[in-house]
Amino acid sequence: MAVAGPSANGNRVVNGVNGIAKGADPEATNFFNGEVLAGLNASKVTITKAKSLKPIPAVEDLVFGNTMTDHMLVATFHPEHGWSAPEVKPYGPLELDPASSCFQYCPNVFEGMKAYLDPQGEPRLFRPELNMERMRRSVERVALPPFDTAELLKLIKLMVTLEKRWIPAKQGCALYIRPTVIGTRPALGVSASDHALLYIILSPMGPYFRTGPKPISLLGVHDAVRAWPGGTGGYKLGLNYAPGFQPQREAAKKGYMQVLWLFKEGNGLEGLKVTEAGAMNFFVVVSRDDGGMDVITPPLDGTILPGLTRDSCLSLLRAHSPASPSLPALASTPLHAHERTLTLADLVRYSNEGRLLEAFGVGTAVVVVSVGRIGYEEQGQGLRDITLREHEGGHGPVAKALWERIVEVQEGRQEWEGWSVKCV
Numbered sequence: 491m492a493v494a495g496p497s498a499n500g501n502r503v504v505n506g507v508n509g510i511a512k513g514a515d516p517e518a519t520n521f522f523n524g525e526v527l528a529g530l531n532a533s534k535v536t537i538t539k540a541k542s543l544k545p546i547p548a549v550e551d552l553v554f555g556n557t558m559t560d561h562m563l564v565a566t567f568h569p570e571h572g573w574s575a576p577e578v579k580p581y582g583p584l585e586l587d588p589a590s591s592c593f594q595y596c597p598n599v600f601e602g603m604k605a606y607l608d609p610q611g612e613p614r615l616f617r618p619e620l621n622m623e624r625m626r627r628s629v630e631r632v633a634l635p636p637f638d639t640a641e642l643l644k645l646i647k648l649m650v651t652l653e654k655r656w657i658p659a660k661q662g663c664a665l666y667i668r669p670t671v672i673g674t675r676p677a678l679g680v681s682a683s684d685h686a687l688l689y690i691i692l693s694p695m696g697p698y699f700r701t702g703p704k705p706i707s708l709l710g711v712h713d714a715v716r717a718w719p720g721g722t723g724g725y726k727l728g729l730n731y732a733p734g735f736q737p738q739r740e741a742a743k744k745g746y747m748q749v750l751w752l753f754k755e756g757n758g759l760e761g762l763k764v765t766e767a768g769a770m771n772f773f774v775v776v777s778r779d780d781g782g783m784d785v786i787t788p789p790l791d792g793t794i795l796p797g798l799t800r801d802s803c804l805s806l807l808r809a810h811s812p813a814s815p816s817l818p819a820l821a822s823t824p825l826h827a828h829e830r831t832l833t834l835a836d837l838v839r840y841s842n843e844g845r846l847l848e849a850f851g852v853g854t855a856v857v858v859v860s861v862g863r864i865g866y867e868e869q870g871q872g873l874r875d876i877t878l879r880e881h882e883g884g885h886g887p888v889a890k891a892l893w894e895r896i897v898e899v900q901e902g903r904q905e906w907e908g909w910s911v912k913c914v
């Protein structure tokens with residue numbers, strides 16, 4: 491934690507540590523390298539509206555992440571002045587010094603969130619405090635200038651309200667929100683960025699799968715590693731993703747849609763720990779002798795991104811009991827949620843025993859996507875497949891129940907633990 495003490499002019503000074511003063515004057519809540527600087531302050535926002543508004547494509551024509559709304563929000567951090575007044579302005583290119591650290595050393599952080607319309611036609615966010623807390627940790631991990639994420643959340647709500655006409659009024663559709671912070675220190679020295687640019691852009695999303703939920707195929711990969719103990723896989727940093735593109739392309743060449751990231755800790759299939767599927771958290775459903783089901787996802791050991799969809803699934807599963815079902819579609823089934831190590835050998839064994847009922851990936855963009863096939867290479871034996879049973883409509887019962895429940899809470903059609911948050 492920061493060590494604070496009074497300075498000559500009465501301002502609190504933090505010695506060589508960066509941080510936020512909780513509850514202090516928002517005019518001077520940002521400490522950076524011992525200076526007291528302006529904090530990010532949503533009340534200082536200025537708004538310049540676009541002169542003409544873009545036509546909004548039909549939801550069926552939307553490709554994920556390709557269409558941006560009319561406006562964006564930007565704020566900058568300067569080491570002498572702190573955070574600038576946030577500016578809403580027409581969506582458009584940024585101008586950056588080519589030496590900016592974001593292009594060289596990648597101190598880049600992002601979040602992925604969605605806004606939904608509730609039955610009253612008002613915009614809602616889903617558990618946004620969790621995104622804010624994760625972003626705070628990501629910013630800290632790459633030593634970017636900190637800011638009060640409660641102020642960022644106010645700015646996100648403002649943008650969602652301003653761009654409300656872009657939120658598709660259709661079940662399963664949403665406005666995707668991408669808050670981003672990049673290091674903009676205009677120098678090539680290898681050190682933490684003392685300049686930053688924070689921006690928010692928004693993109694309308696149609697249904698992730700146009701023709702209903704379709705199971706995906708995964709290829710288990712361990713010669714390329716997404717995340718490792720002590721690495722950065724547990725943070726939403728831009729630098730985690732580019733190294734996955736080439737393995738993803740190799741998997742596609744072999745006929746698989748996504749990579750199942752395995753982490754090799756020992757010999758044989760026993761030594762291959764299952765971590766994540768593409769950029770999604772991974773779950774399996776395994777039948778038990780007592781008629782219940784085990785729902786298993788790997789624990790947060792630093793190689794797993796702490797997804798809030800993952801957390802929401804675990805909470806709903808743990809709250810579920812036949813007497814008081816949080817997943818009504820599975821009312822008669824006892825469900826046992828586990829965060830525990832899952833190896834490729836476990837998957838093969840569950841499958842051989844006929845107990846592997848479902849596998850699915852979860853994340854904000856897709857919510858839940860079922861897995862139909864998992865390829866893996868056993869030494870000297872070539873490529874083999876674990877084939878999951880097919881379910882009518884694409885999802886197995888647990889994936890379907892979780893998808894339905896989460897989406898109805900997100901869209902404000904059902905309340906659950908205050909997860910759905912209004913923007914005004």
Ligand SMILES: *Cc1c(COP(=O)(O)O)cnc(C)c1O
Binds near residue numbers: 800
């Ligand atoms: C964003 C992300 C997830 C999903 O997190 P959510 O908070 O549920 O959207 C999972 N894995 C990786 C690698 C991610 O980047």
